[in-house]
Amino acid sequence: MDIDTSRRDFLTLLSLGLAFPGVPASFAGSPSSINADLTARVGAQRLDPELPLDTEVWGFNGQVPGPMLRVPQGEELVVRFRNELEQGSAVHWHGIRIDNAMDGVVGLTQPSVMPGEDFEYRFKVPDAGTYWYHAHQNSSEQVGRGLYGVLLVEESEPPEVDQDVTLALDDWRLDDTGAIHPSFTNLHDISHAGRMGNWLTVNGKGSESVTVRPGERVRLRLLNTANSLVMPLRLPDWNHWIMALDGMPLNTPTPTTDDLVLGPGQRIDIIVDVPPDPAEGEFIAFADRGGVIPLVDFPVVADTAVTPRLDAPMALTPNPVTLPGKLPDQSTNLEMRGGARGDLDAANYQGEMMSIRELVKHGKAWALNGVVDRTSEPLLTAPRGSTQEIVFHNRTAWPHAMHLHGYHFLVQDPDLPGAGQVLRDTVMVYPRESVAVKFVADNPGSWLVHCHMLEHQSGGMVTWIEVT
Ligand code: C2O
Numbered sequence: 001m002d003i004d005t006s007r008r009d010f011l012t013l014l015s016l017g018l019a020f021p022g023v024p025a026s027f028a029g030s031p032s033s034i035n036a037d038l039t040a041r042v043g044a045q046r047l048d049p050e051l052p053l054d055t056e057v058w059g060f061n062g063q064v065p066g067p068m069l070r071v072p073q074g075e076e077l078v079v080r081f082r083n084e085l086e087q088g089s090a091v092h093w094h095g096i097r098i099d100n101a102m103d104g105v106v107g108l109t110q111p112s113v114m115p116g117e118d119f120e121y122r123f124k125v126p127d128a129g130t131y132w133y134h135a136h137q138n139s140s141e142q143v144g145r146g147l148y149g150v151l152l153v154e155e156s157e158p159p160e161v162d163q164d165v166t167l168a169l170d171d172w173r174l175d176d177t178g179a180i181h182p183s184f185t186n187l188h189d190i191s192h193a194g195r196m197g198n199w200l201t202v203n204g205k206g207s208e209s210v211t212v213r214p215g216e217r218v219r220l221r222l223l224n225t226a227n228s229l230v231m232p233l234r235l236p237d238w239n240h241w242i243m244a245l246d247g248m249p250l251n252t253p254t255p256t257t258d259d260l261v262l263g264p265g266q267r268i269d270i271i272v273d274v275p276p277d278p279a280e281g282e283f284i285a286f287a288d289r290g291g292v293i294p295l296v297d298f299p300v301v302a303d304t305a306v307t308p309r310l311d312a313p314m315a316l317t318p319n320p321v322t323l324p325g326k327l328p329d330q331s332t333n334l335e336m337r338g339g340a341r342g343d344l345d346a347a348n349y350q351g352e353m354m355s356i357r358e359l360v361k362h363g364k365a366w367a368l369n370g371v372v373d374r375t376s377e378p379l380l381t382a383p384r385g386s387t388q389e390i391v392f393h394n395r396t397a398w399p400h401a402m403h404l405h406g407y408h409f410l411v412q413d414p415d416l417p418g419a420g421q422v423l424r425d426t427v428m429v430y431p432r433e434s435v436a437v438k439f440v441a442d443n444p445g446s447w448l449v450h451c452h453m454l455e456h457q458s459g460g461m462v463t464w465i466e467v468t
């Protein structure tokens with residue numbers, strides 16, 4: 001079959017992510033910093049050709065995802081953030097071990113950036129990998145309406161692949177016209193599994209196509225940017241290896257044939273080898289008991305081939321994270337309680353003991369160690385350089401995606417047989433499960449700990465730690 005060259009070039013561009021909507025971060029000013037402008041504003045986007053109308057979104061520069069930022073490891077990123085929404089906002093750089101003042105948590109690390117105001121984020125990116133940025137005020141609604149984007153920190157020696165493809169997966173609750181359903185932070189979502197949508201997107205559209213050549217090696221970076229949906233994902237029936245979780249390389253690329261689970265906020269880097277004689281019709285799908293929904297397909301350009309690699313990919317270079325030793329200096333239990341079918345009778349909210357009936361009147365349904373929301377007292381105070389352990393105990397009927405700002409913690413990954421201890425910034429904690437995470441508290445400041453199911457966060461599942 002003869003394929004028109006211009007179309008093929010376009011497809012290649014598309015699959016390389018170069019046709020990704022938006023402007024790349026550009027070199028400007030000092031040679032060692034990357035500059036970008038991000039304006040939070042209303043935009044219009046056709047989330048799927050099947051929808052009758054464009055959807056009004058809130059996006060960085062009016063688009064979803066926002067501009068993809070690419071920064072070489074170790075460089076400084078300077079972002080001029082401007083808020084053109086009708087409510088305050090701020091930008092959090094999820095997974096970046098960042099200077100605390102740049103972490104974007106309103107009321108903890110910075111004041112809210114009010115409508116019409118600017119804020120300059122300026123920070124170094126110490127670790128290579130797949131990260132993202134998102135609004136961090138009224139997060140359920142702001143992220144739910146589209147305020148997020150991808151931040152790639154480039155390795156100085158990237159793995160040898162033919163394509164590097166970013167796939168940001170999202171879940172939307174839309175009405176029949178394609179409009180975003182305004183039912184944010186309703187009590188049902190808060191007290192159950194969070195805001196579940198009815199429309200999945202990849203890179204802000206209904207599906208994505210990654211054109212491949214026989215024999216190619218392709219890096220796939222998957223991100224779950226949904227408010228609350230845990231995504232069980234089925235990959236093509238081609239050899240593939242898990243390379244990194246939440247940006248952090250695994251010591252050994254781990255081959256897998258199982259479906260993968262990606263919780264809200266989590267990322268996974270995969271390397272896939274397209275076989276020399278690939279069948280058409282392979283795809284990445286959302287695959288749960290309810291069915292299999294294809295999200296990404298892989299059309300094959302059969303008249304060009306690449307000599308397949310014989311060896312498994314080499315591990316990515318580890319990031320400069322100080323690994324905790326076996327015995328922590330301090331261990332803190334974090335009991336998660338509440339929600340529907342939970343056993344929370346009462347909890348402390350704004351300094352007052354309240355019954356669950358009173359709490360729900362305030363839109364609250366969850367408590368961490370008996371406390372609802374972040375208070376003026378941190379969960380723990382860690383001397384700088386100490387090794388800390390936090391043990392999450394899920395005493396609720398729901399899974400939670402627990403996220404620590406400013407750090408990656410070491411955790412045993414139950415979803416990853418054989419891989420043992422991995423570094424993550426967000427970990428799934430299932431009902432009745434306890435999960436211990438450890439980290440060296442070497443980054444001073446006030447750091448949030450919360451469930452990344454944004455309705456659970458809104459419903460009280462948020463606390464913080466202080467590193468002195
Ligand atoms: Cu990606 Cu506090 O979150």
Ligand code: CU
Binds near residue numbers: 400461
């Ligand atoms: Cu949760």
